[in-house]
Amino acid sequence: MPTASVLLPQEIDLDKSIALNSVYKQARLDAALLPRLAQSCVRLEGDVLADVSFENDLNSMRLIKGHVSADVVLTCQRCGDDYVEHLELDFVLTPDLERAKAYHLEHKYEFIDDDGSGKIDLYNLIEDSLILEIPSFPKHPEDSPECAVAGNSWSYGEVEEDEGSNPFAALASLKGKLGDADK
Numbered sequence: 630m631p632t633a634s635v636l637l638p639q640e641i642d643l644d645k646s647i648a649l650n651s652v653y654k655q656a657r658l659d660a661a662l663l664p665r666l667a668q669s670c671v672r673l674e675g676d677v678l679a680d681v682s683f684e685n686d687l688n689s690m691r692l693i694k695g696h697v698s699a700d701v702v703l704t705c706q707r708c709g710d711d712y713v714e715h716l717e718l719d720f721v722l723t724p725d726l727e728r729a730k731a732y733h734l735e736h737k738y739e740f741i742d743d744d745g746s747g748k749i750d751l752y753n754l755i756e757d758s759l760i761l762e763i764p765s766f767p768k769h770p771e772d773s774p775e776c777a778v779a780g781n782s783w784s785y786g787e788v789e790e791d792e793g794s795n796p797f798a799a800l801a802s803l804k805g806k807l808g809d810a811d812k
Contacts, residue, residue, distance in 0.1 A: 637679055639752045643724065643743075646683035647691055653681045663756045666701070669763055674700040674713050679755060688732050693722040693741075697755050703767035708777040712769050716762040722754065 637656035658677040660667065667673060681695040698717045705712050724743035729735045741754060769776035 637681065637751060640748050640750050641683075642747050643683065643691055643693070643749050644747050647685055649683075651683045653679065655680065658752060658755065662752050663759075666699075666756050666759050669760050670701040670703050670714075671711055672702045674702050677755070677759070681751065688728065688734070690723050690725045690728050690732075690734075690738075692738070693720075693749070693751075693754075695720050695755075697759065699759055701759075701763065703763070705768050705776060706766055707768050710769075710775070710777065712767075712773075712775060714764065714767060716759055718758055718762055720754075720758060724749075 635653060635656045637653055637658050639659070639662055641651075656679050658679060660673050660677060663673070663677065666677075677697065677699040679695055679697045681693065684692050684694065686692055696717075696719050698715070700713050700715050702711050703714050704710070721738050722741050723729060723738045724741050726735070726740045729738055729740070741749065743749075
């Protein structure tokens with residue numbers, strides 16, 4: 630990932646940011662302020678980068694739009710080795726739930742709580758979103774050469790195949806007996 634020089638502010642005044650048409654391109658997030666993300670993986674690899682813009686839409690709804698990317702190191706649940714997982718997400722957030730409901734747009738946005746002060750903790754919102762992007766069963770991609778057990782059979786123990794015990798054979802014989810009884 631390229632290194633960004635602009636540090637994204639942790640807390641913003643939403644109305645002021647919208648009035649100024651604030652835009653942050655390839656802004657870096659301070660990894661020290663993302664402790665839950667750091668605890669959810671082995672470690673962060675490189676910078677967490679974000680493109681974030683603040684605007685009003687055509688319905689005068691306050692919006693925070695953005696794109697975030699991060700590389701995290703996870704432990705593969707197949708082989709036990711560490712690997713880098715690239716996390717990437719887009720978001721459109723608004724604190725205007727009632728206005729969205731009035732325009733029947735609640736399916737289009739994710740909603741955030743506005744505590745009344747107008748201040749929004751961007752890091753907390755982005756950290757939550759990134760944590761949700763972490764796979765619940767981290768593993769190397771299928772047939773990855775880095776995975777020590779890639780391509781191996783995933784059955785454990787011995788599977789006995791008994792050709793004679795077809796569960797539908799009993800039904801077929803019963804059907805045959807019923808068909809004979811009707812004649």
